Amino acid sequence: MRNWLNASVLLLFTAVLAPAAGAATDAATCLGCHGSMEGSVNVNQEKYSKSVHGSFDCVMCHLSLKGDQHQGMSGKADAATQQLAASISAKSKIDPVAQAACAQCHEDLYKAYKASVHGQNVIAKKSSDGPVCTSCHGSPHYIQPKTSKDSAVNHFNVVQSCGKCHEEKIMSEKYGFSEKVMERYKESFHGRKLKVGHPGAPSCVSCHSSHNVVSAKNAASPVAGENKKKTCAQCHEGATDKFVAAITHKPMHPIAHFTELALIVLTMSVFLFICVHVLLDIFADIRDRLFRKGGNHE
Amino acid sequence: MNKTIPTEIERFDLSARIQHVIMFTTFLLLSFTGWGLKYAYQDPASAWIEFWGGAKSAGIIHRVAGITMLLDFIYHQFYLINRARKGNFRLSLVPMPKDVVDAFHNFMYFFGLRKEKPYFGKFNYMQKFDYWAVYWGMFIIGASGFFLAFPVTVSYIFPAWTIQWIWDVMFAMHSDEALLAIVFILIFHFYNEHLRPEVFPMNWMWLTGKMSIDQLKHHHPAEYDRLYGDKNKK
Numbered sequence: 271m272r273n274w275l276n277a278s279v280l281l282l283f284t285a286v287l288a289p290a291a292g293a294a295t296d297a298a299t300c301l302g303c304h305g306s307m308e309g310s311v312n313v314n315q316e317k318y319s320k321s322v323h324g325s326f327d328c329v330m331c332h333l334s335l336k337g338d339q340h341q342g343m344s345g346k347a348d349a350a351t352q353q354l355a356a357s358i359s360a361k362s363k364i365d366p367v368a369q370a371a372c373a374q375c376h377e378d379l380y381k382a383y384k385a386s387v388h389g390q391n392v393i394a395k396k397s398s399d400g401p402v403c404t405s406c407h408g409s410p411h412y413i414q415p416k417t418s419k420d421s422a423v424n425h426f427n428v429v430q431s432c433g434k435c436h437e438e439k440i441m442s443e444k445y446g447f448s449e450k451v452m453e454r455y456k457e458s459f460h461g462r463k464l465k466v467g468h469p470g471a472p473s474c475v476s477c478h479s480s481h482n483v484v485s486a487k488n489a490a491s492p493v494a495g496e497n498k499k500k501t502c503a504q505c506h507e508g509a510t511d512k513f514v515a516a517i518t519h520k521p522m523h524p525i526a527h528f529t530e531l532a533l534i535v536l537t538m539s540v541f542l543f544i545c546v547h548v549l550l551d552i553f554a555d556i557r558d559r560l561f562r563k564g565g566n567h568e
Numbered sequence: 569m570n571k572t573i574p575t576e577i578e579r580f581d582l583s584a585r586i587q588h589v590i591m592f593t594t595f596l597l598l599s600f601t602g603w604g605l606k607y608a609y610q611d612p613a614s615a616w617i618e619f620w621g622g623a624k625s626a627g628i629i630h631r632v633a634g635i636t637m638l639l640d641f642i643y644h645q646f647y648l649i650n651r652a653r654k655g656n657f658r659l660s661l662v663p664m665p666k667d668v669v670d671a672f673h674n675f676m677y678f679f680g681l682r683k684e685k686p687y688f689g690k691f692n693y694m695q696k697f698d699y700w701a702v703y704w705g706m707f708i709i710g711a712s713g714f715f716l717a718f719p720v721t722v723s724y725i726f727p728a729w730t731i732q733w734i735w736d737v738m739f740a741m742h743s744d745e746a747l748l749a750i751v752f753i754l755i756f757h758f759y760n761e762h763l764r765p766e767v768f769p770m771n772w773m774w775l776t777g778k779m780s781i782d783q784l785k786h787h788h789p790a791e792y793d794r795l796y797g798d799k800n801k802k
Contacts, residue, residue: 456609459605459716459739461608462605462606462608462609463605463608463623463627465608465609465613465614466604466605466608466613466614466617466623466626467614467617467618467622467623468622468623468624468627469623469624470624471623506719506720507720508720509720509723510720510723510724512723512724512726512728512731513719513720513723515731515732515735516719516723516731516735522733522736523732523733523736524733525732525733525737526733526736526737526740527736529733529736529737529740529741530736530737530740530744533740533741533744533745533748534744536748537744537745537747537748537751540748540751540752541748541751541755544751544752544755544756545755547694547756548755548756548759550675550678550679551678551759551764552759553678554677554678554680555764555765557680
């Protein structure tokens with residue numbers, strides 16, 4: 271029923287607006303329909319207006335609109351955007367042109383991204399693995415500044431955003447990074463401090479960088495070889511080779527694992543002993559008070 | 569003989585009482601701030617850390633308290649040496665075979681297999697356990713804490729062959745043994761010195777340092793006999 275209703279509303283709006291469509295390409299016009307539609311074509315007007323792109327007209331990014339209802343509304347994507355859209359179509363299925371349009375304004379970041387391990391995988395290898403802009407930054411309609419705590423790439427949220435892929439076992443097997451990378455980061459001092467809100471605690475991007483990220487095996491990576499010392503030294507002045515070995519995100523070494531196990535066994539044994547001791551003490555005390563009057567200390 | 573027996577006896581001098589206050593104040597601060605980081609992924613942790621002025625401030629409190637505690641511990645060693653020099657020093661806290669026997673007898677008493685409490689000396693096995701637990705904590709938690717607080721400096725000391733696991737070992741030592749210490753204090757020490765009907769709400773000895781002769785005679789009969797017993801009897 272609902273779909274029929276939507277469809278008829280849509281048709282009605284189209285019928286009303288179509289004659290004037292050639293001129294009306296501002297966001298308010300688009301949101302007249304898309305503000306109340308359901309599914310992936312819906313745009314929340316209130317949230318959109320509060321986003322960093324809230325003042326944009328939709329067609330600034332949606333350069334190639336399909337369908338009769340959009341006739342005359344569409345702009346024109348330049349050759350570079352069209353080419354980029356074609357190469358990311360495996361990854362960006364809904365509107366690759368709009369996705370590619372980010373590069374029009376964010377040219378420097380796009381260049382950095384294109385050279386990165388992520389960009390190479392998506393653009394050059396045309397893989398469906400690896401992120402495009404919106405994979406990390408979230409829907410462009412609701413994008414917030416990085417300083418906002420609603421931003422998916424905020425210092426305190428970005429770990430979760432990276433984790434969407436880097437926590438996946440399939441990804442770690444396919445691309446050869448540690449299967450425990452997220453788990454080990456989260457249980458480290460860095461991860462814990464970030465979790466409880468330490469502004470100086472490093473997130474993934476603090477060490478691995480973001481748009482221009484490369485594989486840790488690549489010599490250019492800030493965490494590869496000698497670079498790692500420099501990267502650690504940003505916070506830990508005078509970092510040594512032995513120091514930087516502290517953070518690898520690799521699974522725990524067996525010696526560490528069994529030491530921890532031994533410590534847990536010790537803790538539990540002492541715990542058990544003192545609980546039993548205290549309980550017996552209490553029972554003996556109660557017994558003495560009930561049945562051994564005068565026999566005990568007054 | 570009775571004329572020479574006072575009504576109470578000093579168990580802890582002023583210095584020892586102050587050392588204890590510093591010890592438990594820093595212990596509580598360390599536990600409170602450390603707890604938030606150990607259980608960072610449990611829901612109340614962030615709010616709890618906020619209570620301590622945020623992660624940065626909680627970290628500073630933790631470090632300052634930790635160093636103060638280590639200094640208190642070091643001071644205690646000098647305090648012991650000083651007492652030994654003055655000849656006012658007995659090995660009354662050193663674990664002895666008798667402590668094992670006492671513990672065994674105490675359990676038999678718990679089960680009603682013995683009529684009398686063991687013939688405890690100045691410090692019983694539980695109190696010795698309490699005392700030496702601090703040493704264990706100081707060496708394990710204190711040392712690992714020092715390593716974790718000054719990681720770059722400490723990295724010069726590590727032999728290269730340890731680097732694959734030493735950091736995780738330090739972390740586990742600090743975190744797990746802190747839990748052990750907290751649980752131990754919360755259950756064993758709090759029961760014995762706070763919750764037992766006889767001492768509730770607390771054993772005032774931490775302030776006065778004094779124990780009544782009746783208490784001494786009842787809980788530490790061997791010490792009572794050593795001090796006031798009939799020397800000819802035995």
